[in-house]
Amino acid sequence: MNKFERGNKKDGKHYWLTPDNLMDDLNNKHHFDFDACPYPLPDDFDGLTCDWGLSTYVNPPFGSILHEGKKKGPTAWARKSIAEMKKGKKVVMVYPLPKWVLMLIDSGAKDI
Numbered sequence: 001m002n003k004f005e006r007g008n009k010k011d012g013k014h015y016w017l018t019p020d021n022l023m024d025d026l027n028n029k030h031h032f033d034f035d036a037c038p039y040p041l042p043d044d045f046d047g048l049t050c051d052w053g054l055s056t057y058v059n060p061p062f063g064s065i066l067h068e069g070k071k072k073g074p075t076a077w078a079r080k081s082i083a084e085m086k087k088g089k090k091v092v093m094v095y096p097l098p099k100w101v102l103m104l105i106d107s108g109a110k111d112i
Contacts, residue, residue, distance in 0.1 A: 018059050018094065030092050032057045036080075048076055052084045058093040 017039055018026075026032070034053025037060050038045065047058070048067055060077035067076065074095060081091045097105075 016059075016062070016096075023057075026057065026092060030055050030057070030090060032092075036077075037061070048072070048080050052080075052089060052091070055090040056084065056092070058091060060093070060095065062096065 032053070032055050034056040036047035036052055036056050036058040038047075046067075047060075058077060058081060060074060062074070064071045064073040066072075077093065077095075081093050085091050
């Protein structure tokens with residue numbers, strides 16, 4: 001079992017918190033007024049169904065979650081991000097890429 005399968009040491013869930021220095025740099029550039037996936041998560045908060053701010057930061061769960069009785073993963077967060085952008089809002093979403101994707105990008109691979 002790898003470290004991702006085990007989850008976070010504190011609660012076993014699958015997420016990584018954004019390092020403070022990176023968050024500060026992003027916030028200075030984008031002036032966030034909303035965090036779609038805050039930590040710790042407030043009771044009854046649902047970033048997938050609520051309206052987002054004009055400039056939203058999204059660091060979604062890396063694995064699937066149970067949401068409204070259905071299993072949802074990164075694609076649900078991408079769809080929500082696109083829907084909010086179509087409303088004219090700015091969305092900055094971070095998500096780790098698998099090593100093999102990074103290797104392809106680094107080698108010059110192109111989307112065709």
